[in-house]
Amino acid sequence: KQEVTQIPAALSVPEGENLVLNCSFTDSAIYNLQWFRQDPGKGLTSLLLIQSSQREQTSGRLNASLDKSSGRSTLYIAASQPGDSATYLCAVNQAGTALIFGKGTTLSVSS
Amino acid sequence: NAGVTQTPKFRILKIGQSMTLQCTQDMNHNYMYWYRQDPGMGLKLIYYSVGAGITDKGEVPNGYNVSRSTTEDFPLRLELAAPSQTSVYFCASSRTLAEQYFGPGTRLTVT
Numbered sequence: 515k516q517e518v519t520q521i522p523a524a525l526s527v528p529e530g531e532n533l534v535l536n537c538s539f540t541d542s543a544i545y546n547l548q549w550f551r552q553d554p555g556k557g558l559t560s561l562l563l564i565q566s567s568q569r570e571q572t573s574g575r576l577n578a579s580l581d582k583s584s585g586r587s588t589l590y591i592a593a594s595q596p597g598d599s600a601t602y603l604c605a606v607n608q609a610g611t612a613l614i615f616g617k618g619t620t621l622s623v624s625s
Numbered sequence: 626n627a628g629v630t631q632t633p634k635f636r637i638l639k640i641g642q643s644m645t646l647q648c649t650q651d652m653n654h655n656y657m658y659w660y661r662q663d664p665g666m667g668l669k670l671i672y673y674s675v676g677a678g679i680t681d682k683g684e685v686p687n688g689y690n691v692s693r694s695t696t697e698d699f700p701l702r703l704e705l706a707a708p709s710q711t712s713v714y715f716c717a718s719s720r721t722l723a724e725q726y727f728g729p730g731t732r733l734t735v736t
Contacts, residue, residue: 546722548725556730557727558668558715558717560724563724603667610721610722611658611675612658612660613670616667617666
């Protein structure tokens with residue numbers, strides 16, 4: 515059974531710092547991996563989607579990498595800002611349909 | 626283009642009551658999903674649909690029913706509500722093997 519783990523569970527950094535969020539999955543047979551942002555009491559906002567054939571995707575200050583063989587993905591956030599404070603969720607698409615989610619990393623960026 | 630919309634936003638049910646959570650998408654996506662999110666946990670799949678008239682169970686389907694008569698709508702029915710169904714419910718949609726888009730969620734409390 516596919517399991518998705520996100521480490522750390524919580525992270526606090528000062529504004530301007532570069533940071534990395536980690537996601538690992540137990541079964542490398544995935545179609546794609548998606549990173550989301552969730553603000554308290556809100557829905558999920560899609561940040562990046564990486565297909566299984568890709569190594570990385572970039573959007574603005576965000577860069578997500580995928581190493582399928584080792585079952586790992588990282589989300590790199592450059593020059594963090596207080597507005598980046600949120601919970602970041604990693605999810606894998608294994609069966610071609612629904613996503614399997616990690617529990618998330620809660621990020622706090624202080625000014 | 627409203628994306629994925631859900632109603633209601635909040636609801637309090639008494640044990641044993643029933644209700645329907647509504648979900649509509651205007652992106653002509655063939656895939657639709659229902660997830661639930663419990664505090665501090667990742668999302669878990671309840672049901673999904675790959676097209677009108679086709680539905681299938683996810684990881685936690687007990688106590689729920691779905692139907693999909695149109696491409697746009699995917700309602701989730703709760704029969705005989707129980708306290709264990711207190712959660713936040715998210716509807717999502719996507720094209721095949723593509724990025725999933727989420728609605729804002731319905732926060733349900735069963736007392």
